[in-house]
Amino acid sequence: MNKNTALRKTDTSVIRGKLERLDRGGRPRVLDLFAGCGGISLGFHSAGFEMVGAVEIDEAAARSHALNFHRNAPPELFEAHAKPRDITMIEPDELLAEYGISGPPNAQIDVIVGGPPCQAFARIGRAKLREIAACPEAFLRDPRSNLYLRYLDYVRALEPVALLMENVPDILNFGGHNVAEETCEVLDNLGYDPRYTLMNAVFFGVPEMRERMVLVAYRKELKAKRWHPEPSHWINLPQGYHGTRQVAMQTIRIDLLEEDRYFSNLSEPHPDHSISAVTAEQALSDLPRIDDESKLKQSKGPRRFDQFVRYPWPPRTDYQRLMRQWPGFESMEGVHDHVIRYLPRDYKIFARMQPGDQYPEAHQLAFRMFEERLQEIERKEGRRPRPGSIRYEDEMAAYVPPYDPDKFPNKWRKMEADKPARTLMAHLGKDSYSHIHYDSTQARTISVREAARLQSFPDGFVFQGPMNPAFRQIGNAVPPLMAKAIADTMMKQLEKVREHEKEACTQAAVGV
Structure with a gap:
């Protein structure tokens, strides 16, 4: 043998x-x-x-x-x-x-x-x-x-x-x-x-x-x-x-x-x-709004998962129902990790971006908004800040992101409500610009819980926080x-x- x-x-x-x-x-x-x-x-x-x-x-x-x-x-x-x-x-x-x-x-x-x-x-x-x-x-x-x-x-x-x-x-x-x-x-x-x-x-x-x-x-x-x-x-x-x-x-x-x-x-x-693919709106629309009145958009600080927020509505789709009622991972009242990045410069850009817009469109939009700001200053003060001056540079920095749109065309993207999300990547742990919320009235990037929903993690599945490690875990997951x-x-x-x-x-x- x-x-x-x-x-x-x-x-x-x-x-x-x-x-x-x-x-x-x-x-x-x-x-x-x-x-x-x-x-x-x-x-x-x-x-x-x-x-x-x-x-x-x-x-x-x-x-x-x-x-x-x-x-x-x-x-x-x-x-x-x-x-x-x-x-x-x-x-x-x-x-x-x-x-x-x-x-x-x-x-x-x-x-x-x-x-x-x-x-x-x-x-x-x-x-x-x-x-x-x-x-x-x-x-x-x-x-x-x-x-x-x-x-x-x-x-x-x-x-x-x-x-x-x-x-x-x-x-x-x-x-x-x-x-x-x-x-x-x-x-x-x-x-x-x-x-x-x-x-x-x-x-x-x-x-x-x-x-x-x-x-x-x-x-x-x-x-x-x-x-x-x-x-x-x-x-x-x-x-x-x-x-x-x-x-x-x-x-x-x-x-x-x-x-x-x-x-x-x-x-x-x-x-x-076949069943029609699940869209972003079908996945996320029952979660609490995070708009301009939310403290998460108004204040900077650690994004920990110690605040419980209740669902404002019953589930609206079968997918939302599954996310709340997944056997062994139920979450019937609300979630703890519905937190977002603090990005005050960019909220106004997010609000005016169109679904599917990426960084080149956002960059052009930011320059148009900067021009609108210069015109406003000229109306109020009688003249514009001079290019190259400290005032001019400060005003531009408040509107225009610093990244070259030719080198980073995919850095930003606004989701479409009626389509599934594009691929979530591990760099969610560094920024969330690849997934800007489709709802312009909220004008923000997605939250940790929204990223988890898009990746099909149920609401009762917990992530060891704070925010950045949780985003990274979700982006890396199957x-x-x-x-x-x-x-x-x-x-x-x-x-x-x-x-x-x-x-x-x-x-x-x-x-x-």
């Missing part, structure tokens, strides 16, 4: 044991790597999976994850879950031990999910990945790319029944590499049947157009039939999203000529057979509703194959 045969029998025994536990009514146990605040975790939790734990290096995000998924744990265990961790510094068995989980590590986790950062991994290529598959410790010799490698190392050590890997579309064409394709080759060698595709969150009920690569893999013993959910909602995406997809797909066309086995092209949603669609598909797949594959694993173990 050679080494590979022994490894295959060991894998079969582990998989059989996991399927038997699931067949007895056990919930699939999930470990979330690079978890952030828990967008994927929430989707899987809501689909019936058990969240065992998470690995996240950001302190605020790690505590947010614990506050939402382990809030009822004893204090010592809660702190273990809230602890930020560098995945390169902790082994899978050590992690499980910190959670108080004993027994063989590869018997404790059924599903691994996560979105490892992609920067250095794209430079590895097929040859390097094959080396990694053959040598689990290879990541120690290549710190440039250890994040993706550590994800694969955890897969190797914990032998999950299924896994999810999420990333940006550019990972399909990163320096000429199709990183998802190359990752699938490694997973294939490790005993998995992987598929990857591109999914836009807006097609799964999220009021945000957010394109992502989604890779799902099952153990080969499961003989999987379905990897990704079918879209439920429809919208005609703006041209920029089509362009991004076309660039990402260029390497897939090449691979298809080589009989690519891993890419799955999802069916296109159709307006006659939309929970999209994650739930993936998790629902995975749960159905596991339920469908469980009985059949228990029998198949038993036959393989005895050499039938």
